[in-house]
Amino acid sequence: xxxxxxxxxxxxxxxxxxxxxxxxxxxxxxxxxxxxxxxxxxxxxxxxxxxxxxxxxxxxxxxxxxxxxxxxxxxxxxxxxxxxxxxxxxxxxxxxxxxxxxxxxxxxxxxxxxxxxxxxxxxxxxxxxxxxxxxxxxxxxxxxxxxxxxxxxxxxxxxxxxxxxxxxxxxxxxxxxxxxxxxxxxxxxxxxxxxxxxxxxxxxxxxxxxxxxxxxxxxxxxxxxxxxxxxxxxxxxxxxxxxxxxxxxxxxxxxxxxxxxxxxxxxxxxxxxxxxxxxxxxxxxxxxxxxxxxxxxxxxxxxxxxxxxxxxxxxxxxxxxxxxxxxxxxxxxxxxxxxxxxxxxxxxxxxxxxxxxxxxxxxxxxxxxxxxxxxxxxxxx
Amino acid sequence: xxxxxxxxxxxxxxxxxxxxxxxxxxxxxxxxxxxxxxxxxxxxxxxxxxxxxxxxxxxxxxxxxxxxxxxxxxxxxxxxxxxxxxxxxxxxxxxxxxxxxxxxxxxxxxxxxxxxxxxxxxxxxxxxxxxxxxxxxxxxxxxxxxxxxxxxxxxxxxxxxxxxxxxxxxxxxxxxxxxxxxxxxxxxxxxxxxxxxxxxxxxxxxxxxxxxxxxxxxxxxxxxxxxxxxxxxxxxxxxxxxxxxxxxxxxxxxxxxxxxxxxxxxxxxxxxxxxxxxxxxxxxxxxxxxxxxxxxxxxxxxxxxxxxxxxxxxxxxxxxxxxxxxxxxxxxxxxxxxxxxxxxxxxxxxxxxxxxxxxxxxxxxxxxxxxxxxxxxxxxxxxxxxxxxxxxxxxxxxxxxxxxxxxxxxxxxxxxxxxxxxxxxxxxxxxxxxxxxxxxxxxxxxxxxxxxxxxxxxxxxxxxxxxxxxxxxxxxxxxxxxxxxxxxxxxxxxxxxxxxxxxxxxxxxxxxxxxxxxxxxxxxxxxxxxxxxxxxxxxxxxxxxxxxxxxxxxxxxxxxxxxxxxxxxxxxxxxxxxxxxxxxxxxxxxx
Numbered sequence: 003x004x005x006x007x008x009x010x011x012x013x014x015x016x017x018x019x020x021x022x023x024x025x026x027x028x029x030x031x032x033x034x035x036x037x038x039x040x041x042x043x044x045x046x047x048x049x050x051x052x053x054x055x056x057x058x059x060x061x062x063x064x065x066x067x068x069x070x071x072x073x074x075x076x077x078x079x080x081x082x083x084x085x086x087x088x089x090x091x092x093x094x095x096x097x098x099x100x101x102x103x104x105x106x107x108x109x110x111x112x113x114x115x116x117x118x119x120x121x122x123x124x125x126x127x128x129x130x131x132x133x134x135x136x137x138x139x140x141x142x143x144x145x146x147x148x149x150x151x152x153x154x155x156x157x158x159x160x161x162x163x164x165x166x167x168x169x170x171x172x173x174x175x176x177x178x179x180x181x182x183x184x185x186x187x188x189x190x191x192x193x194x195x196x197x198x199x200x201x202x203x204x205x206x207x208x209x210x211x212x213x214x215x216x217x218x219x220x221x222x223x224x225x226x227x228x229x230x231x232x233x234x235x236x237x238x239x240x241x242x243x244x245x246x247x248x249x250x251x252x253x254x255x256x257x258x259x260x261x262x263x264x265x266x267x268x269x270x271x272x273x274x275x276x277x278x279x280x281x282x283x284x285x286x287x288x289x290x291x292x293x294x295x296x297x298x299x300x301x302x303x304x305x306x307x308x309x310x311x312x313x314x315x316x317x318x319x320x321x322x323x324x325x326x327x328x329x330x331x332x333x334x335x336x337x338x339x340x341x342x343x344x345x346x347x348x349x350x351x352x353x354x355x356x357x358x359x360x361x362x363x364x365x366x367x368x369x370x371x372x373x374x375x376x377x378x379x380x381x382x383x
Numbered sequence: 384x385x386x387x388x389x390x391x392x393x394x395x396x397x398x399x400x401x402x403x404x405x406x407x408x409x410x411x412x413x414x415x416x417x418x419x420x421x422x423x424x425x426x427x428x429x430x431x432x433x434x435x436x437x438x439x440x441x442x443x444x445x446x447x448x449x450x451x452x453x454x455x456x457x458x459x460x461x462x463x464x465x466x467x468x469x470x471x472x473x474x475x476x477x478x479x480x481x482x483x484x485x486x487x488x489x490x491x492x493x494x495x496x497x498x499x500x501x502x503x504x505x506x507x508x509x510x511x512x513x514x515x516x517x518x519x520x521x522x523x524x525x526x527x528x529x530x531x532x533x534x535x536x537x538x539x540x541x542x543x544x545x546x547x548x549x550x551x552x553x554x555x556x557x558x559x560x561x562x563x564x565x566x567x568x569x570x571x572x573x574x575x576x577x578x579x580x581x582x583x584x585x586x587x588x589x590x591x592x593x594x595x596x597x598x599x600x601x602x603x604x605x606x607x608x609x610x611x612x613x614x615x616x617x618x619x620x621x622x623x624x625x626x627x628x629x630x631x632x633x634x635x636x637x638x639x640x641x642x643x644x645x646x647x648x649x650x651x652x653x654x655x656x657x658x659x660x661x662x663x664x665x666x667x668x669x670x671x672x673x674x675x676x677x678x679x680x681x682x683x684x685x686x687x688x689x690x691x692x693x694x695x696x697x698x699x700x701x702x703x704x705x706x707x708x709x710x711x712x713x714x715x716x717x718x719x720x721x722x723x724x725x726x727x728x729x730x731x732x733x734x735x736x737x738x739x740x741x742x743x744x745x746x747x748x749x750x751x752x753x754x755x756x757x758x759x760x761x762x763x764x765x766x767x768x769x770x771x772x773x774x775x776x777x778x779x780x781x782x783x784x785x786x787x788x789x790x791x792x793x794x795x796x797x798x799x800x801x802x803x804x805x806x807x808x809x810x811x812x813x814x815x816x817x818x819x820x821x822x823x824x825x826x827x828x829x830x831x832x833x834x835x836x837x838x839x840x841x842x843x844x845x846x847x848x849x850x851x852x853x854x855x856x857x858x859x860x861x862x863x864x865x866x867x868x869x870x871x872x873x874x875x876x877x878x879x880x881x882x883x884x885x886x887x888x889x890x891x892x893x894x895x896x897x898x899x900x901x902x903x904x905x906x907x908x909x910x911x912x913x914x915x916x917x918x919x920x921x922x923x924x925x926x927x928x929x930x931x932x933x934x935x936x937x938x939x940x941x942x943x944x945x946x947x948x949x950x951x952x953x954x955x956x957x958x959x960x961x962x963x964x965x966x967x968x969x970x971x972x973x974x
Binding site: 018021022025029032033036037039040043046047050054072075076079082083102103106107110 | 425428432435436439442443446449450453458459460461547550551610614618622624698705706707
């Protein structure tokens with residue numbers, strides 16, 4: 003029957019329009035068949051990619067970087083554009099120490115997703131290792147302002163903390179202070195975070211903000227030894243001596259092993275006791291302090307070998323030793339009582355000696371340090 | 384007057400009726416139907432179908448290669464030694480059996496077979512060849528033979544086109560051209576680069592620039608790429624790195640790459656030229672073993688630490704482009720890939736030369752780039768840039784398709800700033816290859832197979848005879864149409880010339896014999912202007928730059944053919960005669 007029909011219509015079937023219609027039907031059928039094949043092919047590749055990716059993640063977590071790299075490369079064979087595969091491969095490559103390859107993958111990812119925080123952070127870390135600080139800072143900034151789902155704030159804070167550490171390591175204290183202020187504004191009252199911020203402010207030389215951060219910590223936990231020590235240190239640097247003394251005393255009480263705070267407390271007390279310019283001090287005591295300071299400065303001058311002074315400069319101004327020796331006979335309690343103006347002259351020389359010797363022989367300790375701090379306090383430095 | 388008027392009206396009505404019936408006839412459904420399905424229009428529609436079918440077939444071919452690789456070599460990146468040795472060897476045995484007993488036309492790359500279909504077999508390629516090529520090439524490439532999928536895709540496309548043309552019972556002229564249309568579609572889909580595919584088919588398959596089928600070739604290539612991208616996406620086969628040329632002095636580095644690439648191309652093509660006939664001349668029984676031995680040797684290379692030589696190797700091109708190998712490793716890899724590809728190809732294993740050529744070029748380019756960075760650290764070109772340029776270099780040097788090589792790199796990279804390095808490097812590579820290996824690789828393969836097919840490269844460099852080569856100075860006896868017959872007779876009185884050229888108005892030329900002029904003068908027409916005489920026959924004219932072949936069309940019918948200036952058709956540059964044309968051809972043939 004079918005053959006009869008075909009024979010009857012053979013002539014028409016051989017006509018070009020009929021062939022074109024036939025071709026269209028065949029093309030549609032072929033297309034559908036290839037669609038089916040394509041889905042099967044894709045499903046298989048996806049499954050293989052996922053399998054290798056899972057292995058890679060396990061290896062990466064176990065820090066088996068070489069195996070992880072192989073696994074992720076295999077996963078990428080099946081899904082070459084899969085973002086997470088490339089990102090994990092880059093991390094495994096970083097772990098393996100192949101930073102250049104990782105960089106290439108990360109740059110590719112960054113082109114695709116410029117707003118990905120993790121990619122920027124990894125690029126920043128590689129740039130740090132390469133010593134490309136400017137690039138590192140740029141990528142850290144990208145990471146700080148990038149999208150970080152799902153823990154955006156935490157990740158941004160961590161990225162900024164890394165950036166601050168980098169800036170502090172490179173001595174860019176002003177930039178670090180700026181980042182720290184921005185970071186402090188975004189932080190909540192979490193004492194642990196505030197304490198860390200306070201420490202970073204201390205390292206950045208921003209004692210005012212450091213004191214504020216430690217004070218916040220102490221509001222929540224008044225016996226926090228680290229915060230007490232930090233607050234004491236910041237207050238001492240700010241020359242708020244009574245506050246410093248109070249915090250440092252509490253810090254030492256809270257942690258008897260805190261030698262640094264103990265030393266600072268001692269210095270604070272010395273500064274408070276050895277300052278002849280403080281108010282409401284009896285004349286006799288002031289004179290005693292000046293004589294003691296003068297003696298201390300003389301000993302410091304003897305123990306620190308100052309460089310030889312050239313004739314020309316010597317002609318212009320007497321050396322510290324000469325000046326000290328010339329003034330010494332007059333600096334007694336009686337001498338000071340007779341001539342109160344000598345106090346200014348004596349203390350000027352003391353401050354000069356402490357400053358010059360600290361420049362040549364390094365930072366002093368004990369009474370010398372106290373005198374140096376007093377010098378700085380009264381001369382605005 | 385009235386009857387006349389009536390007659391006139393009737394005549395007018397009848398004329399109207401005739402024109403109306405002519406209009407109806409011209410616009411009848413049957414005529415429109417025939418016009419729509421006129422063969423030249425049908426040919427364009429068919430090109431789209433060819434593109435669609437080729438695209439779908441190439442997608443299936445890619446799947447087949449993938450599955451073949453998965454099941455034969457495994458799913459991971461690191462292959463086991465057993466698989467590396469056994470897969471290509473056993474696949475080689477199966478392939479040899481299939482090729483010898485079932486699909487003999489599937490052997491080799493497929494480019495020459497398509498060209499032979501165009502020039503020898505009137506566009507006919509058995510569909511069986513497509514099936515054979517599909518199966519054997521998928522098996523070969525998937526099992527790790529160092530071959531690529533592009534040339535087989537080209538041949539599969541040509542087979543599909545040929546089958547469709549046969550089905551449509553196309554005219555012989557169209558049938559001849561249908562294979563290249565399919566070839567372009569297959570190649571475009573395989574390489575995801577329609578422009579390069581069209582150019583390659585014109586350069587290597589058709590062998591000449593012809594506007595006749597350009598539209599069809601482009602249509603089929605574009606439709607196949609659209610279909611392929613529908614299924615496989617539009618991503619390139621490898622990630623393209625950022626490309627830039629910062630300093631013009633770096634062109635010296637690219638020129639060096641061109642020189643090294645040219646020499647590598649010569650080594651590669653000389654290897655094919657020497658090994659292929661040697662393998663073919665071995666006893667017939669060895670042909671069962673040749674693909675297997677080639678596969679085993681490739682497996683050994685892989686086991687010894689270079690698994691990158693197996694298969695098409697696009698993933699390794701990607702890695703080389705992104706600086707993941709040292710330059711020493713890349714150089715060794717390029718050398719071993721040449722060896723592996725030679726083994727696979729000369730053993731008669733079906734598969735293409737495109738991918739290996741690109742692989743070798745990329746490795747060589749990245750190696751040269753890496754070495755130059757060591758020697759000259761101030762160079763700024765990345766490994767990826769050198770690898771991209773290297774691909775073009777091998778294409779120009781080995782496949783000897785200079786136009787395709789340039790456009791291929793541009794199309795793949797999508798960056799036109801690379802054009803200057805590519806042009807510089809490709810020119811060096813092409814000139815070195817052309818100088819040291821006079822016969823291009825595809826022509827060499829054709830001749831080894833005992834065929835003689837036209838080559839665009841040879842045509843490009845062939846000396847062409849032009850009309851000016853056979854042109855003789857015009858004699859004085861050129862008359863103007865305004866002159867009277869008496870003046871003309873007087874002028875010709877003292878000459879021996881028999882045939883005279885007449886400059887007609889406004890721009891044509893005519894010819895008249897001296898005898899005719901004398902006869903007309905004897906009839907008393909001496910005062911008439913020459914231009915009014917009916918016995919002056921128009922003569923076609925030529926221009927000096929016309930090919931001499933063009934003159935052959937006229938010189939046997941007109942004893943003297945004028946050669947005129949292109950800017951002023953009345954200005955005679957010379958004349959050609961049959962005798963002078965034939966003499967020029969004889970001289971050319973003698974030497």
